Amino acid sequence: MPALLGKPTMPSDDKRWRIVDATMRRNGYRQSALIETLHTLQETFGFLEEQGLRFVAQSLRIPVSMVYGVATFYNYFTLKPQGEHTCIVCTGTACYIKGAAALLSSIEGRFGINPGETTADMKLSVLTARCFGCCGLAPAAVIDRETAGKLTPSDIMDRLDRRISA
Amino acid sequence: MTTQTSIRVKTLVIDGRDVSAREDQTVLQVAREHNIFIPSLCYLEGLHPVGACRLCMIEVKGIPKLQPACVTRIKEGMEVVTRSERIDKYRKMVVELLFAERNHICAVCVSNGRCDLQNMAKALDIDHVGVPYQYPRLNVDATHVRFMADHNRCILCTRCVRVCDEIEGAHTWDIMARGRDSRVITDLNQPWGESESCTSCGKCVHVCPTGALFEKGKSVAEMVKRRQFLPYLTTMRESW
Amino acid sequence: MTPEELSKIASAQQETLKKYTHRIHVCVAAGCQSSDADKVKDALSAEVKAQGKEKCCLVKGVGCMGLCSAGPLVSVETGNILYQEVKPEDAKDIISSLDGEPVQRLICPTDIPFFSKQKKIVLENFGKIDPETIADYIAVGGYQALFQALTEMDPPEVINEVLKSGLRGRGGAGYPTGLKWSTVAKADSTRKYVVCNADEGDPGAFMDRSVLESDPHRVIEGMAIAAYATGADQGYIYVRAEYPLAIKRLKNAIKQAERQGLLGHNICNTTFNFNIEIRLGAGAFVCGEETALLASIEGKRGAPRPRPPFPAQSGLWGYPTLINNVETFANIPPILRNGGDWLAAIGTEKSKGTKVFALAGQVKNTGLIEVPMGIPLRQIIFEIGGGVPEGRKFKAVQTGGPSGGCIPEQHLDISTDYESLATVGSIMGSGGMIVMDETSDMVDVAKYFMEFCMSESCGKCTPCRAGTAQMHGLLDRICSGQAETRDLALLEELCDMVRNTSLCGLGQTAPNPVLSTLRYFREEYTMKLTDASAKAAAK
Numbered sequence: 038m039p040a041l042l043g044k045p046t047m048p049s050d051d052k053r054w055r056i057v058d059a060t061m062r063r064n065g066y067r068q069s070a071l072i073e074t075l076h077t078l079q080e081t082f083g084f085l086e087e088q089g090l091r092f093v094a095q096s097l098r099i100p101v102s103m104v105y106g107v108a109t110f111y112n113y114f115t116l117k118p119q120g121e122h123t124c125i126v127c128t129g130t131a132c133y134i135k136g137a138a139a140l141l142s143s144i145e146g147r148f149g150i151n152p153g154e155t156t157a158d159m160k161l162s163v164l165t166a167r168c169f170g171c172c173g174l175a176p177a178a179v180i181d182r183e184t185a186g187k188l189t190p191s192d193i194m195d196r197l198d199r200r201i202s203a
Numbered sequence: 204m205t206t207q208t209s210i211r212v213k214t215l216v217i218d219g220r221d222v223s224a225r226e227d228q229t230v231l232q233v234a235r236e237h238n239i240f241i242p243s244l245c246y247l248e249g250l251h252p253v254g255a256c257r258l259c260m261i262e263v264k265g266i267p268k269l270q271p272a273c274v275t276r277i278k279e280g281m282e283v284v285t286r287s288e289r290i291d292k293y294r295k296m297v298v299e300l301l302f303a304e305r306n307h308i309c310a311v312c313v314s315n316g317r318c319d320l321q322n323m324a325k326a327l328d329i330d331h332v333g334v335p336y337q338y339p340r341l342n343v344d345a346t347h348v349r350f351m352a353d354h355n356r357c358i359l360c361t362r363c364v365r366v367c368d369e370i371e372g373a374h375t376w377d378i379m380a381r382g383r384d385s386r387v388i389t390d391l392n393q394p395w396g397e398s399e400s401c402t403s404c405g406k407c408v409h410v411c412p413t414g415a416l417f418e419k420g421k422s423v424a425e426m427v428k429r430r431q432f433l434p435y436l437t438t439m440r441e442s443w
Numbered sequence: 444m445t446p447e448e449l450s451k452i453a454s455a456q457q458e459t460l461k462k463y464t465h466r467i468h469v470c471v472a473a474g475c476q477s478s479d480a481d482k483v484k485d486a487l488s489a490e491v492k493a494q495g496k497e498k499c500c501l502v503k504g505v506g507c508m509g510l511c512s513a514g515p516l517v518s519v520e521t522g523n524i525l526y527q528e529v530k531p532e533d534a535k536d537i538i539s540s541l542d543g544e545p546v547q548r549l550i551c552p553t554d555i556p557f558f559s560k561q562k563k564i565v566l567e568n569f570g571k572i573d574p575e576t577i578a579d580y581i582a583v584g585g586y587q588a589l590f591q592a593l594t595e596m597d598p599p600e601v602i603n604e605v606l607k608s609g610l611r612g613r614g615g616a617g618y619p620t621g622l623k624w625s626t627v628a629k630a631d632s633t634r635k636y637v638v639c640n641a642d643e644g645d646p647g648a649f650m651d652r653s654v655l656e657s658d659p660h661r662v663i664e665g666m667a668i669a670a671y672a673t674g675a676d677q678g679y680i681y682v683r684a685e686y687p688l689a690i691k692r693l694k695n696a697i698k699q700a701e702r703q704g705l706l707g708h709n710i711c712n713t714t715f716n717f718n719i720e721i722r723l724g725a726g727a728f729v730c731g732e733e734t735a736l737l738a739s740i741e742g743k744r745g746a747p748r749p750r751p752p753f754p755a756q757s758g759l760w761g762y763p764t765l766i767n768n769v770e771t772f773a774n775i776p777p778i779l780r781n782g783g784d785w786l787a788a789i790g791t792e793k794s795k796g797t798k799v800f801a802l803a804g805q806v807k808n809t810g811l812i813e814v815p816m817g818i819p820l821r822q823i824i825f826e827i828g829g830g831v832p833e834g835r836k837f838k839a840v841q842t843g844g845p846s847g848g849c850i851p852e853q854h855l856d857i858s859t860d861y862e863s864l865a866t867v868g869s870i871m872g873s874g875g876m877i878v879m880d881e882t883s884d885m886v887d888v889a890k891y892f893m894e895f896c897m898s899e900s901c902g903k904c905t906p907c908r909a910g911t912a913q914m915h916g917l918l919d920r921i922c923s924g925q926a927e928t929r930d931l932a933l934l935e936e937l938c939d940m941v942r943n944t945s946l947c948g949l950g951q952t953a954p955n956p957v958l959s960t961l962r963y964f965r966e967e968y969t970m971k972l973t974d975a976s977a978k979a980a981a982k
Contacts, residue, residue, distance in 0.1 A: 111724075184477035
């Protein structure tokens with residue numbers, strides 16, 4: 038069967054597909070490369086969009102329903118486009134004890150979005166994570182890949198405002 | 204290809220009865236052969252057992268934890284107890300949890316009277332559901348020409364997923380998300396009627412234990428599921 | 444590489460380091476990094492240059508120094524000085540003070556119990572070596588244990604040392620490591636795998652992250668020894684995607700080890716081959732369960748499957764697979780260097796060696812600690828941890844994360860070991876230790892953990908999928924004052940059922956936080972019930 042089907046063509050001439058393909062090639066197009074590939078897909082496109090999922094499914098010869106099942110099983114993957122800035126609030130035990138909920142409600146109060154949502158102007162997405170392992174600095178959040186600890190609601194507002202206006 | 208290697212016979216005790224069985228059999232298979240009833244939902248002869256519904260939990264002497272009969276291989280001298288006060292209690296709770304998890308309204312269901320979930324409730328003497336109903340809002344997919352999928356009646360046994368993968372080879376079905384958000388899906392979570400991989404063979408409909416998957420045009424209590432094909436197909440493949 | 448070459452690298456690196464009269468170590472683990480440790484390090488390096496001290500003064504990034512709450516931490520090795528909460532602006536003062544008096548305002552006392560009560564085996568190189576330089580690891584005896592195993596011992600001898608050490612799995616369950624190894628070693632198969640479980644999912648635990656960030660080669664060495672002992676030639680490290688720094692350092696370490704011939708073909712000129720690949724998790728707590736982890740490495744949904752067969756018989760792609768966690772592997776090199784008896788002499792009768800804990804929550808000194816097994820819990824919290832801050836009262840300590848329990852004041856004198864923690868309704872777990880004070884509402888704590896288990900349940904088996912949702916609903920009703928006595932009774936019934944019928948450890952232990960808070964703080968539950976009989980009972 039593989040010989041008959043051949044290699045699927047890239048969805049478009051967007052160069053990013055080559056990056057995705059490179060991950061699969063490095064893993065010998067084995068089915069076990071699925072999660073690695075989804076990581077690459079999300080890194081290069083920002084989220085897992087349908088065309089990409091189909092391309093990966095075809096390349097690795099995995100049923101599309103299985104790809105979708107994997108993509109939606111793991112919290113790290115998102116099937117929706119994310120905002121320009123992301124703020125991930127840690128909800129691990131230490132952060133919970135030290136007031137992660139207050140951080141989230143201050144964000145909700147200010148931007149009107151709950152975890153998993155993006156503002157209408159696509160400026161900010163808010164997410165939660167299970168634990169960054171920065172428990173010594175609880176409560177913590179990661180804003181655009183930068184970790185910040187010992188946060189108060191006003192700290193996080195300042196940081197978000199600075200990012201968004203910048 | 205069947206390998207004609209000699210399979211040994213072992214003896215074990217189920218509920219005080221001495222029985223003998225092939226060493227490659229599971230406790231559930233042996234119990235069924237001897238007309239000892241062990242309730243089950245996700246198990247279906249001809250599909251790979253997954254040990255997921257947890258209805259077939261049994262006690263095995265020497266093992267403190269309860270074991271799922273569908274995946275527990277027999278052993279020489281094994282002593283199995285298929286019913287006890289605690290097993291009965293847990294089994295009832297499993298069925299109650301399933302009833303409360305989705306919206307099972309038997310009175311308007313195509314499978315009323317022929318439903319595995321309903322049969323389990325009857326067999327276990329369940330007269331009410333003790334846990335709060337969750338009333339999730341779930342949709343019904345009527346996009347396929349011949350079949351319908353009503354997620355309100357799905358118990359996530361994954362029989363449809365397995366039959367489509369293992370027997371039909373299409374792997375149209377899978378499970379998306381996780382935990383209580385889990386749903387059976389076709390292809391990229393798209394309407395069943397738009398699925399490119401579905402062969403419309405209907406195997407999933409017939410192995411479905413409840414009225415979640417059914418034929419269009421069937422009304423209350425009219426959906427008869429035919430599962431005879433499954434053992435034949437499996438045997439044929441094995442002896443091919 | 445030969446053993447001689449290894450010791451050549453070691454002595455060369457030792458010589459290089461000796462050349463510097465001042466060695467300044469900056470913690471660059473994730474905790475301090477989020478307090479701008481990188482900028483501090485850059486400022487120090489720039490200052491060294493500015494003052495023209497490049498020849499005599501070395502600034503290097505090192506692994507976690509433990510006291511995360513006081514970060515960024517900087518130590519002046521040559522003067523035994525530890526500075527806390529260092530800012531880039533402090534660089535000038537620190538560098539200028541090198542030949543004189545230390546900078547008093549930044550000094551972090553090191554004679555406090557936080558440091559003196561610890562015993563470091565797994566963390567021995569923390570704060571000392573640069574995790575990004577393999578020579579640094581080799582200079583402190585790294586990879587000697589691997590060479591010793593390969594050249595002086597046969598696989599059964601290696602396993603025997605591990606058995607003798609009494610080491611038990613540090614991932615939580617505490618299964619004897621040596622037994623696991625010998626099962627895999629005995630399995631008859633053409634292929635075998637060694638897997639390192641670095642999917643540290645317990646919220647409130649960061650031991651494994653710190654080990655990977657601070658001393659990655661130690662884990663690689665431990666895995667290579669395990670592979671030699673069990674007959675595997677391929678290893679996987681399954682690490683959480685939430686740990687970008689750990690992933691980066693691991694990748695770097697693997698590359699360095701390959702370049703030096705410490706991974707790959709014919710390691711140490713023997714017939715032993717071993718390669719390691721990294722596999723990224725993607726945010727699923729259940730993947731810490733070994734069969735789910737294997738499914739995830741195979742690229743599938745991380746749903747556990749019934750055991751038996753155990754991974755030691757049938758694991759990755761059906762081949763025998765050894766799975767140990769990070770801290771377990773990190774214990775292996777010192778066991779081989781010093782002998783199994785050496786580790787067995789530390790700890791209690793059934794729990795040998797040390798345990799790394801991530802101390803966090805309402806405690807003065809939060810951070811990473813390593814203590815001998817058997818130390819009283821009270822010492823950890825009140826001496827090492829410095830007790831509860833701001834004069835508030837201690838209420839409970841949570842160990843074992845969502846699978847563990849809350850231990851109240853009256854049990855704080857128990858010994859910290861696998862069995863004792865179990866007798867008070869908790870577990871050792873992977874090492875998260877969260878201190879709670881009087882402001883914590885224990886029913887809300889139970890609800891927090893149940894919410895966790897509910898959303899992390901894979902959904903495969905009914906009791907865990909539907910049962911955790913029901914239990915969470917009941918806890919929510921209790922918290923919001925809408926529940927009656929019968930709801931509490933139903934909650935307890937569900938706890939019993941979910942614990943006894945769930946497919947994997949996640950479901951089987953999900954009721955633990957509820958059961959342990961009910962055991963010690965039942966009145967907090969009954970006080971919230973609305974019916975008259977409950978009110979009467981609460982009084």
